[in-house]
Amino acid sequence: MADALVSYLPFVSEYWLHIATVIVGFALFRVLKNALVTTTTKNSKKTRVGCQLDSYDLSLISEDLSEHDLVAAQDASNGEDNSPQILYKSVQYTAEETVSRAAKFYSAINRRRTLRHFSARPVPLAAIHSVIKAAGTAPSGAHMQPWTFVVVQDADMKSQIRAIVEAEEEINYRQRMGDRWVHDLKDLNVNWVKPYLEIAPYLILVFEQVHGVTKDGLKQTHYYSRISVSIACGILLAALQEAGLCTVTSTPLNAGPAIRRLVQRPTNEKLMLLLPVGYPAEDATVPNLTRKALDEIMILI
Template identity: 55%
Template structure:
């Protein structure tokens, strides 16, 4: 009995160690299982993976020497704003609203040529947009070559058919039925120009190092809004297109660098004489503005 009595503490200690190891192993497996559940369908299959690049802040996983230092201060100059009377302000604001309220998404685009100088001015206007730390993280690729436009159409229609049949889901497709849209994009051939707007996830400093582009997607989106206004002001039409998962193929086709991601695609030209658009009503001022 004395022998077994002397072994008891040792046995208990060993047993505790074994049980502790088994418990730790079990908890670790359970933790891993919770972290990596079985693969499930993407709850948002319509999200363009090419734009999910986590570039809105300075990446921390790259070596510091890869990124350029902050640039020198910018010279400040006097600002000379446009001087208008209150009556002129009211008139201009009303006229601009009337102009922009006529803007519609038009899919019937004529092949009638548009002067290149007009497009140049429109892109210049889009380039006046504000941007994070004035990094101007946008590239506007204007395509006029018929062969390239047709290749763009082939890429877009191939992916858009998959979008309509698989990625977008029944509800989205059902919601679009009343607008009679589909994956066929004839206007990509007929429009005189296709403007593809790329956001630059980072820039390249003259030293060859990377340059951080803060809020690059928001900055480029603001620029796109100004571009749409400039097109409307020039009497041209377009339809905003965000073809899912076309970015990589179009980037290769247009020989754009890897730091550029396709954000928007716009066919641009005149509306055809028989162009039709849905009879839609916009929300009232009371529905979109809260005045406090």
């Protein structure tokens, strides 16, 4: 038998020790690699199980994924749903009630307008707590809740924010935006002077946590953070409208980093929206805009 092996497989018989070493070495490498990935995931502390990530397009989940993040994401995609299940207390409406409630909500939200003229009338802080809690109910990729709402009520801080925004906006309007953008804004009667940033009782600064940071200082992937924060902002706007408050949905172009430093938020947070919040001024006016009709925005297939 041994002679037959030698004659048929001379290479194996001569180098069997080397071959065995390579096989054992490879097996050891696989075991160590698996152990390392498991430890990294455990270190991240945050619970990523309980979410189905198979449908997540990894190229879209974050703008700056590192290799470590991708490992974490793929690992999470294999996670079992370990979160305890609780009964969902559903409210069942009749078909008529459903139609009526949907129409009522539309009627209320259709009154929402971007208001650029605020009253200085104080707004109870309890109302701000509720609208932000409402925003915090938004769905988010893998339930990472990648948002921070900084509420500024301090007059001096509001003045500093106004100064930063107006300085940047003047450059935006004069140099960065270009003729077409400035022309498109003509009917809205907006420019870089924004007194409402000091008049409105509150400024809500909405920060997107581009990624999280674990207690151990590791980078925690936030899946679809921009989309998640945008949904939270939509709910926030609806909640403000319901409370009789108004806002200007504004994206302070180029002012984000300076404002982030001013309010001392960490570098993993990016300013997405600046929302002055208050009651409308009694003589407030709005541009006479129309909204697209249903048949222009909905296709039934």
